[in-house]
Amino acid sequence: MSARPVTAFTDGPVTRVGAILNYAQSRVRDDVLTGLEGEDKDFADSVRAAIFTFANIPERISARDVPRIQRDIAPDDLTLIVAGAGEGDRKAIDFLLDNISKRMAENIREEAKEKKGVTPEDVEAAMIRAVGVIRDLEAAGEIFFVANDA
Structure with a gap:
């Protein structure tokens, strides 16, 4: 040994x-x-x-945990993601926005429409930060991932 x-x-x-x-x-x-x-x-x-990536959010996150997650994601990051994400990420964005207050979701959508100069690199960086927040919350036991049956 x-x-x-x-x-x-x-x-x-x-x-x-x-x-x-x-x-x-x-x-x-x-x-x-x-x-x-x-x-x-x-x-x-x-x-x-x-x-676990941004696209995995709808399958791996419980809807009841979204408000908790949303509180820790920087508002500018969420707006940037909504403003510049591609169609492949639309399901995750809709999931997040559908599970927070309607007023807040509408404000984020409006701010995203007005956002100019959004680059794919900025959006990717914001998604990585958002996923990092989710991973940190899961590691701290504040949220739990839904079992991945893949």
Whole structure:
């Protein structure tokens, strides 16, 4: 036993790769997962199940937790996301806005319409920050992820 080296990581490879991809830009994340799929489909599927991205919000977050999440996401980030997100993220945006007060959701939509100069890079950064807030709340036990059946 004493000849066994001390491991550098306590988590397994799926958890480590998933954690890295959680913070990667969506283009990079998709490229890595596509490459992994070509090498080892089972591993790629396990990593997909381990990651949590903005697009996963409707499937992994309970509607009752959305007001709690919304309080911690910077208002400018939420407005930026609504203003510049693509169609692929519309489901997550609608889920978030449908589960907060109608007045607040309408204010965010109005501010988003007036927002100028929104770049995809700014939107991606705001989404990463929003997902970070959600992960922090989950790690603190303030919200819980819904089981991912993927």
